[in-house]
Amino acid sequence: MDFLEPLSSLSPLLYVPLLAGSLCLLFNYLIYSRRVAEWRKSKIPFLEPSFLIGHKYFWSVGSNSAVVPIDRIYRENKDKDLVAFFIATMPVVLVRSPALIKQIFVKNFHEAFTTGFAASKNDKILQHVLTQSTDKSVWKTDRSALSPMFTKSRLSGERFAKIRNQIVRMWAHIEEARLQGEPIDTKQIAENFIQDGTASSFFGLEVNSYEEEGEFRRLNESIIRPGWGRLLSAFSLMQFQGVPALNPLKFITQNHIESLKSLIQKQMVQRSQAAGENKNDFIDFLIRLKEQDQNHKADSETDVTNEMIGLGFTLLLGGHGGLSVDTLASFTMHLLSLHPEYQERIRQEVEEVMKSHNTTDFTYEVVRDLHFLDQCLHETVRLFPSTIAITRICTEDFTVPGTDYTFKKGERIIIDPYSVHRDPEYFENPDKFDPDRFSPKNRDRKVIDAFIGFGKGPRKCPGFNIGFLMASTLIGSLVHKYEVRPRSHTKQMNAYDFHPQSFAIVHKDRILVDVIPREVAAY
Ligand code: HEM
Numbered sequence: 001m002d003f004l005e006p007l008s009s010l011s012p013l014l015y016v017p018l019l020a021g022s023l024c025l026l027f028n029y030l031i032y033s034r035r036v037a038e039w040r041k042s043k044i045p046f047l048e049p050s051f052l053i054g055h056k057y058f059w060s061v062g063s064n065s066a067v068v069p070i071d072r073i074y075r076e077n078k079d080k081d082l083v084a085f086f087i088a089t090m091p092v093v094l095v096r097s098p099a100l101i102k103q104i105f106v107k108n109f110h111e112a113f114t115t116g117f118a119a120s121k122n123d124k125i126l127q128h129v130l131t132q133s134t135d136k137s138v139w140k141t142d143r144s145a146l147s148p149m150f151t152k153s154r155l156s157g158e159r160f161a162k163i164r165n166q167i168v169r170m171w172a173h174i175e176e177a178r179l180q181g182e183p184i185d186t187k188q189i190a191e192n193f194i195q196d197g198t199a200s201s202f203f204g205l206e207v208n209s210y211e212e213e214g215e216f217r218r219l220n221e222s223i224i225r226p227g228w229g230r231l232l233s234a235f236s237l238m239q240f241q242g243v244p245a246l247n248p249l250k251f252i253t254q255n256h257i258e259s260l261k262s263l264i265q266k267q268m269v270q271r272s273q274a275a276g277e278n279k280n281d282f283i284d285f286l287i288r289l290k291e292q293d294q295n296h297k298a299d300s301e302t303d304v305t306n307e308m309i310g311l312g313f314t315l316l317l318g319g320h321g322g323l324s325v326d327t328l329a330s331f332t333m334h335l336l337s338l339h340p341e342y343q344e345r346i347r348q349e350v351e352e353v354m355k356s357h358n359t360t361d362f363t364y365e366v367v368r369d370l371h372f373l374d375q376c377l378h379e380t381v382r383l384f385p386s387t388i389a390i391t392r393i394c395t396e397d398f399t400v401p402g403t404d405y406t407f408k409k410g411e412r413i414i415i416d417p418y419s420v421h422r423d424p425e426y427f428e429n430p431d432k433f434d435p436d437r438f439s440p441k442n443r444d445r446k447v448i449d450a451f452i453g454f455g456k457g458p459r460k461c462p463g464f465n466i467g468f469l470m471a472s473t474l475i476g477s478l479v480h481k482y483e484v485r486p487r488s489h490t491k492q493m494n495a496y497d498f499h500p501q502s503f504a505i506v507h508k509d510r511i512l513v514d515v516i517p518r519e520v521a522a523y
Pocket of ligand 1: 143316328391453454462467
């Protein structure tokens with residue numbers, strides 16, 4: 001046949017990629033046309049996509065955070081409870097209304113949904129990372145086993161002392177910068193404080209990131225700053241879950257696994273040798289886990305099981321690549337620098353609470369009782385939630401009760417906290433930083449339902465309490481000792497200021513503030 005003639009002159013070596021490319025195109029086309037037909041049939045409103053390149057708003061991803069196009073779509077579809085579209089080749093359904101979010105994420109979750117960032121079924125380590133686990137019984141056992149780790153009061157005593165130590169380091173760093181006339185980089189301070197605090201209070205590691213990076217920090221850094229290559233891998237994995245050819249693509253790589261494994265092993269050996277030292281942290285938890293497990297299947301050489309590594313990643317990553325508490329703390333510093341009136345309220349609260357506990361120190365009990373500061377943190381999560389999109393996958397064809405919407409098996413549902421939190425229908429004057437929205441008096445059903453910064457339902461964030469405790473220690477002590485002022489050019493930022501190369505909402509540049517010392521009693 002004439003039209004095949006040009007192919008006959010190609011080297012056979014080119015057939016394979018050509019064939020693979022054509023199959024890929026065909027596969028994509030089938031997904032595309034089938035999904036569009038299904039949406040049409042099941043009355044899910046959708047935005048007309050272009051084959052292979054998806055919705056046009058996402059063409060700017062690369063220069064902007066993905067939250068920008070999602071937010072535009074959210075705002076332009078005010079009249080709808082949900083709207084479907086394609087992100088490049090990936091079909092998604094954005095659920096807009098809090099009532100529908102509640103149905104899918106809370107009421108009907110166990111009937112027909114699982115997490116959207118799913119590990120491969122056969123991955124023996126990643127199935128133990130809570131955020132990625134799709135095996136219900138593994139997830140349930142792990143989540144309940146880890147629950148003591150997420151209890152705020154477990155972070156008191158010696159473990160809290162380790163977090164509190166970060167205050168002194170932070171002040172030393174701030175003083176050094178201040179005396180040289182330098183501004184304070186809130187992102188750097190938050191990362192050092194939170195990551196060093198996590199290393200010492202959970203993993204028993206002494207890390208001082210102001211002086212040297214260390215193994216723990218290097219591991220963290222390599223996960224939280226993924227770069228385009230790993231972001232694309234994660235995107236492909238999300239879209240083609242379960243396709244065995246993609247198994248080698250991993251957001252958490254073999255190097256990460258080896259590195260955490262050796263770190264846990266060293267800590268467990270060291271702890272076991274220091275008999276009698278019970279620190280109540282993650283390492284003690286693992287030692288108990290090992291003792292309790294009669295069928296302990298540890299690798300005989302290293303004695304660290306897949307389960308232990310998975311649970312380790314769960315704590316290391318928190319909900320979102322280890323960034324949630326750092327970003328919360330740096331955005332709170334940014335917002336407070338613009339609102340001296342709230343800094344003053346925090347100061348007064350710190351003084352009053354210290355007095356009521358008869359101390360001038362930043363103790364666990366003092367931090368625990370800083371309720372107005374807790375409102376400020378909630379309000380920061382509202383304006384700058386750490387996650388761009390929280391996702392679920394439909395595990396079987398499912399019609400949402402009381403609606404005409406039928407999701408097909410494999411449908412990806414997303415919710416976008418940033419957009420819901422800035423919707424004037426749920427939060428009056430939504431771009432304004434107003435911590436009193438979260439006062440006990442104002443925290444009504446409407447606010448509770450529309451606040452999705454920690455997710456919703458059975459897979460809701462279990463760690464926000466301890467995250468808030470760490471962030472409160474940082475912010476409370478900083479604002480107590482210093483007046484925090486914005487750099488002259490700083491204004492409240494929005495979605496266009498976020499980093500394009502991140503799954504999380506992080507500012508694309510440094511967030512700088514100036515600090516002026518106040519007279520306070522020595523801690
Ligand atoms: C305080 C700031 C934090 C924020 C804003 C935050 C936010 C979130 C969000 C949005 C989710 C997804 C929930 C869903 O899918 O419905 C999540 C899940 C999760 N977070 Fe957090 N998080 C924070 C701190 C932490 C910390 C400090 C830890 C642990 C040390 C943690 C551990 C987890 C885990 C394990 C999950 C997965 C839960 C599951 O799938 O069962 N988070 N987080």
